[in-house]
Amino acid sequence: MDGYIDVSPDGFAGRLEVVEGPSGRRRWSDEEKARIASESFRPGVHVADVARRYGTTRWQIYDWRRRLTKGLLALPAEVGAHPVFAAVVVEPEVACSAPSAMSEGGVVELVMDGITIRAGQDVDEAHLVRVIRAARTAAQ
Template sequence: MASESYRPGVQVADVARRHGTTRWQIYDWRKRLAKGLLALPADLRSPQAFAAVEVEPDEMPPVTAPVSSDGIIDLVVGGITIRVGMAIDEAHLVRVIGAARTATAAAR
């Protein structure tokens, strides 16, 4: 039933009704198929396919980071300069950059 529900133009609810089960049961079997816990017959396996993907540019300008000779990094995030030392905690730096981006977006 799960493999039947993958056929083009077939609705899961119609398959469930035809076999006297619920669509949720078929969805459960489909999840198991996706996890490799069940297998589709060879004639129903679809060939690999590619889809076109378009990536939109970020609205925020990229972070630039010139490094000075004393190990201080100047990060420029949306016009805000953040000066940090090499020993800064990564998680803290991520929060600071996020706050700078939020502030820049709010100012627009």
């Protein structure tokens, strides 16, 4: 008995993809989610194009982007190794009560979510990255 439901009797009409597993859903690791979400932040990239490329939906990528910006997802090392730029605000010089050891060299001051981080020019970059990540986590 031949029966067709919304299918052309002439042959295959499209692409069929079978996702294995008990629920039929894909499982993305947190690393994959962060990588895909960070890719969608690149200039000139459309979220819909990224979603299509990875076989997911736009709303999933928007959710992953939100989680990434809140620090709930961590970027993989190969993605986070690229240089990132931050806005710099130059204020007029004012009297500072900083210790003299810090005032001799350059001091970088970062203000994030009400947390101020001051670092001298001799601070280790890896240590500063750990401090910034800890500050972001504490601010949540």
